[in-house]
Amino acid sequence: MTVTLADVAARAQVSPATVSRVLNGNYPVAASTRERVLKAVDELDYVLNGPASALAAATSDLVGILVNDIADPFFGIMASAIQSEIGGPGGRAGGERLAVVCNTGGSPERELTYLTLLQRQRAAAVVLTGGAVENEPHAAAVAAKLTKLTDAGTRVVLCGRPPAPDTGAIALTFDNRGGGQRLTEHLIGLGHRRLGYIAGPEERTTTRHRLEGHRAALAAAGIEEDPRWTVWGRYDRQAGYEATLELLRRDPSLTAVVAANDSVALGACAALRESGLRIPEDVSVAGFDDLPFSVDAVPALTTVRLPLAEAGARAGRIAMGREEPPPGGIATVGGELMVRGSSGGPRG
Amino acid sequence: MTVTLADVAARAQVSPATVSRVLNGNYPVAASTRERVLKAVDELDYVLNGPASALAAATSDLVGILVNDIADPFFGIMASAIQSEIGGPGGRAGGERLAVVCNTGGSPERELTYLTLLQRQRAAAVVLTGGAVENEPHAAAVAAKLTKLTDAGTRVVLCGRPPAPDTGAIALTFDNRGGGQRLTEHLIGLGHRRLGYIAGPEERTTTRHRLEGHRAALAAAGIEEDPRWTVWGRYDRQAGYEATLELLRRDPSLTAVVAANDSVALGACAALRESGLRIPEDVSVAGFDDLPFSVDAVPALTTVRLPLAEAGARAGRIAMGREEPPPGGIATVGGELMVRGSSGGPRG
DNA sequence: AGCGTCACAGCAAGCGCTTTCTATACGGTA
């Protein structure tokens, strides 16, 4: 049998109410009584029953963080930043909040399942990171769920994800389109005219926005795009490797490869090298995100830096109600072009 | 006001008990009744109250995963694997379990705090990943906490962490010592005699074990170690970069650098390159873990592959009671030496 | 001396669900 509040109360010779108040520190208790209670708590090794407490108080100290892929540093960095802003003081009982990271694996169903689970647990806040899936029924289902969450008083923040209108969710959106555009403009400025593009999973907003930026830059420069120049794949190294091989097969005259993100770019580099091509002399490569390892690639990766940690921290603070949400509930976070060794003028 | 079980019951014209039984599916309910209830649930958008359910049933579907640094793929990969084994069916109510990842940031206090929080929530299981801190009072406190958790019926699994004797916790330990030893043996076999070592944070078991393996290999080869050859730092790229510069300053004649892990090794490579040294012609470099990016380094990193995903998956299954714990509650998971381009014979 | 004020402490009513035990209806059997 576990120790309950009542046991502590008995031992300290006070009522359960008093013990609760000592533990929560939200009601005046005489110092001597408090001490007696704390002593009893200590002696009995009492641990509060979370569910009971949450039930009675109708609140919980859970904060959910949804990520697409926990093994990907892109999400890890954001999650870490969010969590660092949540762990601290601010809530009930001295304010330790349990920040939980939920890995959806990019699956819409799991996303919904986790949202329901968090709703069940009456989470204090939920932060959704990364791109959304562009699938009408699913998007509607998520929007409905988010609305219900915000209605129930749960603060919902989207970090690196497009706004969800009319759901009450605060959005911190990455300017993927603008970043993609500037990146390709840079390449075009170097003289490239034949650019391959390795896109991410087709149904993701992030994928679409980055690609749109790329195409906008192409269009602005009057470059007509060849459909063979775009290949779709996952957001990982392996996909980049394979896609690059495919790109090379389709059109060996490409002088640059733009990847959906840094991991993909790394795979692209590997494929190019194995094909006997030099970077950037033969082919330039560009990534996106500027993850920590990108600067260590050889040559270092030209990419777009997204302030993942900063955005995550801000999302965390907003989720905790410690920072004002942006006006209109929407803020756009820009990316910064990082020109490094992997991009140069085209050969010849 | 949120919808409660009673509301659903009223709408379906049955008792709350029946609704509960339909939802949990653990008691015979006539098909027609079940349908009526499900319809009401649907119409009212009813969501079970997690805390209330957990309180009444005296169980919870929370599973905690503790990691040192969620932004580090080393932990991300393990967490991902653990979680993938936990999400599935197996528990109450169709069995969705909420796997929560808690980021301790390597801090002993946060580790304890999280364990307490999980204990409060009456977690079904807890998996602790990564090396432990070697600090007597803290280790004792953690051991006591783990004992209490296992006593309370929570399954505790250590993944990539040394065993915690007499706590009831199951341990899946990485053979860091053996891996470190084989790695250094490989370097010695290539002819290296002057090896720098970049160790991780001093108080971690992982750090100590890897270093012990390194030294064992040195000793076996009759190489006397120079204290200047060991530098300590964090487990990240930056630390590796700085440590390598320091190593070079202390003894420019080193022909190999062994790093505490792959991230550190990447930093080491950067520092060497910037110092005008070629890898592996001038200096060989070796890492540990074989994270996904390691094969993409140029040259590809010689390292020790740890089966993070496999070990994590196994830990997850054990935590869920779906796999027998190893005999004695302890299993050692070996590493595999991956010889790649970053190691070669010493110059001259 | 009489009374309003404080500062504390306790009582008791839930919070929303699960589950044991009991009630009922039905069909079959003797």
Next chain:
DNA sequence: TACCGTATAGAAAGCGCTTGCTGTGACGCT
């Protein structure tokens, strides 16, 4: 027809905590 097993539904007692409200002395004021 009387009886009993089976299948299903309901009543009600909590699970362990929080909190609004109700004392109850002690103190200071007029």
